[in-house]
Amino acid sequence: MLKDRRALVTGSTSGIGLAIARALAAEGAEVILNGLGKPDAIAALCAELGSRYNGANLMDPAAIAAMMADIGPVDILVNNAGMQHVAPVEDFPAEKWDAIIALNLSAAFHTTQAAVPGMKAKGWGRIINTASAHSQVASPFKSAYVAAKHGLAGLTKTIALELATHGITANCISPGYVWTPLVENQIPDTMAARGITRDEVMNDILLAKQPTKQFILPEDVAAMAVFLCSEPARGITGSNYAIDGGWTAE
Ligand code: NAD
Numbered sequence: 001m002l003k004d005r006r007a008l009v010t011g012s013t014s015g016i017g018l019a020i021a022r023a024l025a026a027e028g029a030e031v032i033l034n035g036l037g038k039p040d041a042i043a044a045l046c047a048e049l050g051s052r053y054n055g056a057n058l059m060d061p062a063a064i065a066a067m068m069a070d071i072g073p074v075d076i077l078v079n080n081a082g083m084q085h086v087a088p089v090e091d092f093p094a095e096k097w098d099a100i101i102a103l104n105l106s107a108a109f110h111t112t113q114a115a116v117p118g119m120k121a122k123g124w125g126r127i128i129n130t131a132s133a134h135s136q137v138a139s140p141f142k143s144a145y146v147a148a149k150h151g152l153a154g155l156t157k158t159i160a161l162e163l164a165t166h167g168i169t170a171n172c173i174s175p176g177y178v179w180t181p182l183v184e185n186q187i188p189d190t191m192a193a194r195g196i197t198r199d200e201v202m203n204d205i206l207l208a209k210q211p212t213k214q215f216i217l218p219e220d221v222a223a224m225a226v227f228l229c230s231e232p233a234r235g236i237t238g239s240n241y242a243i244d245g246g247w248t249a250e
Contacts, residue, residue, distance in 0.1 A: 002229055003028035008074045008115075010058060010107065011081025013037035013045065015180030016130055019218035020078055020225045025049040027226055032071050034058070035081060058107035059099055068111060073118030076229055079108035079152075080130040084182055086141045086189040097144045104148035105155070112159060116168070125168035126229045129156050130221070133176045133209070133244045141193045149174075153240055160238030169237035173224050176244030177206045179215040212245035 002024060012021040013035030025031045033045060033053040046053050056067035058081050082104045085096040108129055119125025134142060135149035153172050160170040177183055183206070190201045207213050221243055227233055228241075242248050 001027045001226075002076070005029045005075040005229070006032070006071075006073070007076035007078065007229075008032045008034065008071060008111070009078040009080055010111065011035045011130075012078075013042060015182060016175065016178055016218045016221050017078070017080040018045070019222040020080060020128075020130075021045075021049060021051070023219070023222035023226050024076065024078075024229070025051065027229070029076065029229075032074070034067065058111075059102040061106070061110050064107060064110040065114065068114035073121070074115050075119065075122065075124060076126045076128070077111055077115045078128045078130070078225060079111055081107060082130065082132075082148075082182065084142070084145050084186050086186050086193055088141055088193060089143045092143055100144035101148050101151075104145065105151045108152055108155060112155075112170075116159075116163065119163075119168045120166050123167040125163070125166070127156070127159065127163075127168065127170040128225050128228055129153075129170070129172045131156070131172035131174045131240060133174055133242065133247045135172060135174050135240060136242070136248050139209075141190070156240070157238045164237060167234070169228070169234065171228055171236060171238070172240040173221055173228075174240055174242045174244065174248075175216050175221050176210050176242075176247045177215050178218055178221065180218060183215075209247045210245035211247070211250070214245055216243055216245060 007024045007029045009021045011017040012033045021031045031051045054067045056063040132149045134146045135153040138146045156172045
Protein backbone atom coordinates (compact mmCIF):
# COMPACT_ATOMS: atom_id res chain seq x y z
CA MET A 1 0.00 0.00 0.00
CA LEU A 2 2.88 2.42 0.74
CA LYS A 3 5.25 1.47 -2.03
CA ASP A 4 7.08 4.57 -3.32
CA ARG A 5 6.38 6.42 -0.06
CA ARG A 6 9.28 7.61 2.07
CA ALA A 7 8.63 7.81 5.81
CA LEU A 8 10.62 9.35 8.63
CA VAL A 9 9.72 7.91 12.02
CA THR A 10 11.43 9.76 14.86
CA GLY A 11 12.28 7.78 17.97
CA SER A 12 12.01 4.54 16.04
CA THR A 13 14.80 2.60 17.75
CA SER A 14 12.45 1.50 20.53
CA GLY A 15 8.87 1.03 21.63
CA ILE A 16 5.99 2.58 19.70
CA GLY A 17 8.20 4.20 17.03
CA LEU A 18 9.85 0.90 16.23
CA ALA A 19 6.47 -0.77 15.89
CA ILE A 20 5.33 2.02 13.53
CA ALA A 21 8.54 1.72 11.50
CA ARG A 22 8.06 -2.03 11.16
CA ALA A 23 4.41 -1.63 10.14
CA LEU A 24 5.14 1.05 7.51
CA ALA A 25 8.03 -1.02 6.12
CA ALA A 26 5.73 -4.05 5.93
CA GLU A 27 3.43 -1.93 3.72
CA GLY A 28 6.33 -1.22 1.37
CA ALA A 29 7.40 2.23 2.56
CA GLU A 30 11.03 3.28 2.59
CA VAL A 31 11.51 4.00 6.30
CA ILE A 32 14.16 6.26 7.79
CA LEU A 33 14.93 5.41 11.37
CA ASN A 34 15.93 7.91 14.06
CA GLY A 35 16.57 7.61 17.77
CA LEU A 36 19.16 6.71 20.34
CA GLY A 37 20.67 3.27 20.72
CA LYS A 38 23.65 0.99 20.43
CA PRO A 39 25.25 0.97 16.94
CA ASP A 40 24.97 -2.84 16.64
CA ALA A 41 21.28 -2.87 17.48
CA ILE A 42 20.61 0.01 15.07
CA ALA A 43 22.56 -1.70 12.28
CA ALA A 44 20.46 -4.83 12.84
CA LEU A 45 17.25 -2.79 12.59
CA CYS A 46 18.42 -1.14 9.38
CA ALA A 47 19.15 -4.59 7.93
CA GLU A 48 15.77 -5.94 9.07
CA LEU A 49 13.80 -3.06 7.57
CA GLY A 50 16.03 -2.14 4.64
CA SER A 51 16.21 1.28 6.27
CA ARG A 52 18.55 4.21 6.51
CA TYR A 53 19.25 5.69 9.93
CA ASN A 54 19.84 9.26 11.00
CA GLY A 55 20.82 9.68 14.66
CA ALA A 56 20.01 13.39 15.00
CA ASN A 57 19.48 14.57 18.56
CA LEU A 58 16.00 16.03 18.23
CA MET A 59 16.53 18.43 21.09
CA ASP A 60 18.84 20.36 18.74
CA PRO A 61 17.08 22.33 15.95
CA ALA A 62 20.31 22.50 13.91
CA ALA A 63 20.64 18.72 14.04
CA ILE A 64 17.02 18.39 12.90
CA ALA A 65 17.67 20.74 9.97
CA ALA A 66 20.74 18.71 8.98
CA MET A 67 18.75 15.45 9.23
CA MET A 68 15.90 16.75 7.08
CA ALA A 69 18.36 18.00 4.44
CA ASP A 70 20.21 14.67 4.52
CA ILE A 71 17.19 12.41 4.06
CA GLY A 72 15.42 14.51 1.42
CA PRO A 73 11.66 14.93 0.95
CA VAL A 74 9.40 12.66 2.99
CA ASP A 75 5.83 11.64 2.21
CA ILE A 76 5.08 10.44 5.73
CA LEU A 77 6.35 12.17 8.85
CA VAL A 78 5.80 10.44 12.17
CA ASN A 79 6.80 12.63 15.09
CA ASN A 80 7.11 10.04 17.80
CA ALA A 81 10.29 10.59 19.84
CA GLY A 82 9.52 11.48 23.41
CA MET A 83 10.63 11.32 27.00
CA GLN A 84 9.09 11.59 30.43
CA HIS A 85 10.08 12.93 33.83
CA VAL A 86 8.00 12.54 36.96
CA ALA A 87 8.38 15.03 39.83
CA PRO A 88 6.30 17.54 41.81
CA VAL A 89 6.22 20.91 40.08
CA GLU A 90 8.19 22.67 42.83
CA ASP A 91 11.01 20.11 42.46
CA PHE A 92 10.78 19.69 38.67
CA PRO A 93 14.30 20.33 37.28
CA ALA A 94 14.22 23.24 34.83
CA GLU A 95 16.57 21.38 32.47
CA LYS A 96 14.09 18.45 32.35
CA TRP A 97 11.30 20.89 31.52
CA ASP A 98 13.37 22.34 28.67
CA ALA A 99 14.38 18.90 27.39
CA ILE A 100 10.81 17.55 27.36
CA ILE A 101 9.42 20.63 25.60
CA ALA A 102 12.26 20.45 23.05
CA LEU A 103 11.86 16.75 22.29
CA ASN A 104 8.12 16.14 22.75
CA LEU A 105 6.90 19.39 21.18
CA SER A 106 9.43 21.66 19.45
CA ALA A 107 11.04 18.82 17.45
CA ALA A 108 7.68 18.17 15.76
CA PHE A 109 7.48 21.83 14.75
CA HIS A 110 10.97 21.76 13.26
CA THR A 111 10.51 18.51 11.31
CA THR A 112 7.11 19.64 10.06
CA GLN A 113 8.45 22.97 8.90
CA ALA A 114 11.16 21.20 6.91
CA ALA A 115 8.87 18.47 5.50
CA VAL A 116 5.89 20.55 4.37
CA PRO A 117 7.37 22.12 1.21
CA GLY A 118 8.15 18.67 -0.28
CA MET A 119 4.69 17.38 0.63
CA LYS A 120 3.05 20.44 -0.92
CA ALA A 121 5.08 19.95 -4.10
CA LYS A 122 3.72 16.40 -4.37
CA GLY A 123 0.21 17.29 -3.25
CA TRP A 124 0.30 14.39 -0.80
CA GLY A 125 1.50 13.97 2.75
CA ARG A 126 0.76 12.37 6.08
CA ILE A 127 1.87 13.89 9.37
CA ILE A 128 1.23 11.66 12.36
CA ASN A 129 2.12 12.83 15.83
CA THR A 130 2.35 10.38 18.70
CA ALA A 131 0.66 12.42 21.40
CA SER A 132 -0.83 10.73 24.47
CA ALA A 133 -3.89 10.53 26.66
CA HIS A 134 -1.95 13.33 28.34
CA SER A 135 -2.73 15.51 25.32
CA GLN A 136 -6.31 15.57 26.58
CA VAL A 137 -6.17 15.06 30.34
CA ALA A 138 -3.53 15.60 33.03
CA SER A 139 -1.91 13.55 35.76
CA PRO A 140 -0.04 15.01 38.71
CA PHE A 141 3.78 15.20 38.65
CA LYS A 142 3.99 15.28 34.84
CA SER A 143 3.85 19.05 34.24
CA ALA A 144 6.27 19.19 31.32
CA TYR A 145 4.96 16.08 29.58
CA VAL A 146 1.31 17.12 29.86
CA ALA A 147 2.13 20.65 28.68
CA ALA A 148 4.13 19.32 25.72
CA LYS A 149 1.46 16.80 24.68
CA HIS A 150 -1.35 19.36 24.95
CA GLY A 151 0.84 21.63 22.81
CA LEU A 152 1.44 18.87 20.28
CA ALA A 153 -2.31 18.37 19.92
CA GLY A 154 -2.70 22.09 19.27
CA LEU A 155 0.12 22.15 16.74
CA THR A 156 -1.46 19.19 14.94
CA LYS A 157 -4.86 20.88 14.64
CA THR A 158 -3.26 24.09 13.40
CA ILE A 159 -1.20 22.47 10.66
CA ALA A 160 -4.18 20.31 9.66
CA LEU A 161 -6.09 23.51 8.90
CA GLU A 162 -3.18 25.13 7.09
CA LEU A 163 -2.54 22.08 4.89
CA ALA A 164 -6.11 20.91 4.34
CA THR A 165 -6.28 21.87 0.67
CA HIS A 166 -2.88 20.39 -0.20
CA GLY A 167 -3.63 16.67 0.14
CA ILE A 168 -1.74 16.63 3.42
CA THR A 169 -3.32 15.35 6.63
CA ALA A 170 -2.10 15.87 10.18
CA ASN A 171 -3.39 13.81 13.07
CA CYS A 172 -2.48 12.70 16.56
CA ILE A 173 -2.57 9.19 17.89
CA SER A 174 -3.00 9.31 21.65
CA PRO A 175 -2.16 6.08 23.42
CA GLY A 176 -2.84 5.34 27.04
CA TYR A 177 -0.18 3.30 28.82
CA VAL A 178 1.85 1.17 26.42
CA TRP A 179 4.41 -1.18 27.95
CA THR A 180 7.67 0.33 26.63
CA PRO A 181 10.93 1.54 28.25
CA LEU A 182 9.37 5.02 28.64
CA VAL A 183 6.76 3.62 31.02
CA GLU A 184 9.08 1.16 32.74
CA ASN A 185 11.64 3.89 33.45
CA GLN A 186 9.14 6.20 35.17
CA ILE A 187 8.19 3.62 37.79
CA PRO A 188 11.04 4.41 40.25
CA ASP A 189 10.37 8.18 40.13
CA THR A 190 6.65 7.63 40.55
CA MET A 191 7.36 5.40 43.56
CA ALA A 192 9.46 8.22 45.02
CA ALA A 193 7.06 11.08 44.15
CA ARG A 194 4.09 9.26 45.68
CA GLY A 195 5.83 7.16 48.35
CA ILE A 196 4.34 3.89 47.09
CA THR A 197 5.54 0.45 45.93
CA ARG A 198 6.17 -0.80 42.40
CA ASP A 199 2.99 -2.92 42.47
CA GLU A 200 0.98 0.07 43.64
CA VAL A 201 2.37 2.16 40.74
CA MET A 202 1.43 -0.57 38.26
CA ASN A 203 -2.06 -1.24 39.54
CA ASP A 204 -3.17 1.92 41.36
CA ILE A 205 -1.58 4.55 39.09
CA LEU A 206 -1.01 3.12 35.62
CA LEU A 207 -3.66 0.48 35.00
CA ALA A 208 -6.10 2.31 37.29
CA LYS A 209 -6.42 4.85 34.46
CA GLN A 210 -7.43 2.25 31.89
CA PRO A 211 -10.86 0.70 32.29
CA THR A 212 -9.70 -2.31 30.24
CA LYS A 213 -6.95 -2.97 32.86
CA GLN A 214 -4.62 -3.83 29.99
CA PHE A 215 -1.59 -2.08 28.58
CA ILE A 216 -1.93 -1.02 24.93
CA LEU A 217 0.30 -2.90 22.47
CA PRO A 218 2.77 -0.90 20.35
CA GLU A 219 1.56 -2.88 17.32
CA ASP A 220 -1.99 -1.62 17.87
CA VAL A 221 -0.76 1.98 17.75
CA ALA A 222 1.20 1.13 14.60
CA ALA A 223 -1.92 -0.28 12.91
CA MET A 224 -3.64 3.08 13.40
CA ALA A 225 -0.64 4.86 11.87
CA VAL A 226 -0.84 2.60 8.80
CA PHE A 227 -4.55 3.33 8.46
CA LEU A 228 -3.93 7.09 8.65
CA CYS A 229 -1.47 6.70 5.74
CA SER A 230 -4.06 4.93 3.59
CA GLU A 231 -6.18 6.55 0.88
CA PRO A 232 -9.50 6.02 2.74
CA ALA A 233 -8.04 8.19 5.52
CA ARG A 234 -7.62 11.17 3.18
CA GLY A 235 -10.50 13.00 4.84
CA ILE A 236 -9.23 12.47 8.37
CA THR A 237 -7.28 15.51 9.47
CA GLY A 238 -6.98 17.49 12.66
CA SER A 239 -8.15 14.45 14.63
CA ASN A 240 -6.77 13.05 17.85
CA TYR A 241 -7.28 9.29 18.08
CA ALA A 242 -7.38 7.87 21.58
CA ILE A 243 -6.12 4.31 21.95
CA ASP A 244 -6.32 4.29 25.71
CA GLY A 245 -8.51 1.44 26.90
CA GLY A 246 -11.27 3.92 27.76
CA TRP A 247 -9.11 6.25 29.92
CA THR A 248 -10.32 9.54 28.45
CA ALA A 249 -13.93 8.41 28.22
CA GLU A 250 -14.27 8.98 31.94
P1 NAD B 1 10.61 4.65 24.20
O1 NAD B 1 11.44 5.19 25.32
O2 NAD B 1 10.53 3.17 23.99
O3 NAD B 1 11.06 5.31 22.82
C1 NAD B 1 11.44 6.66 22.73
C2 NAD B 1 12.21 6.87 21.45
O4 NAD B 1 12.65 8.24 21.40
C3 NAD B 1 13.49 6.02 21.39
O5 NAD B 1 13.70 5.57 20.06
C4 NAD B 1 14.56 7.00 21.81
O6 NAD B 1 15.86 6.64 21.37
C5 NAD B 1 14.06 8.26 21.15
N1 NAD B 1 14.69 9.44 21.69
C6 NAD B 1 14.82 9.80 22.99
N2 NAD B 1 15.51 10.94 23.09
C7 NAD B 1 15.82 11.32 21.83
C8 NAD B 1 16.55 12.41 21.27
N3 NAD B 1 17.08 13.36 22.05
N4 NAD B 1 16.66 12.48 19.93
C9 NAD B 1 16.14 11.52 19.14
N5 NAD B 1 15.44 10.46 19.59
C10 NAD B 1 15.31 10.36 20.93
O7 NAD B 1 9.18 5.25 24.46
P2 NAD B 1 7.74 4.97 23.79
O8 NAD B 1 6.84 4.62 24.90
O9 NAD B 1 7.81 4.12 22.59
O10 NAD B 1 7.37 6.48 23.37
C11 NAD B 1 7.20 6.90 22.04
C12 NAD B 1 6.22 8.05 22.03
O11 NAD B 1 4.97 7.58 22.52
C13 NAD B 1 6.62 9.23 22.92
O12 NAD B 1 6.32 10.44 22.29
C14 NAD B 1 5.74 9.04 24.13
O13 NAD B 1 5.49 10.25 24.81
C15 NAD B 1 4.49 8.48 23.48
N6 NAD B 1 3.59 7.78 24.38
C16 NAD B 1 4.00 6.68 25.06
C17 NAD B 1 3.11 6.04 25.91
C18 NAD B 1 3.49 4.83 26.71
O14 NAD B 1 2.71 4.44 27.59
N7 NAD B 1 4.62 4.19 26.45
C19 NAD B 1 1.82 6.53 26.05
C20 NAD B 1 1.43 7.64 25.32
C21 NAD B 1 2.32 8.26 24.49
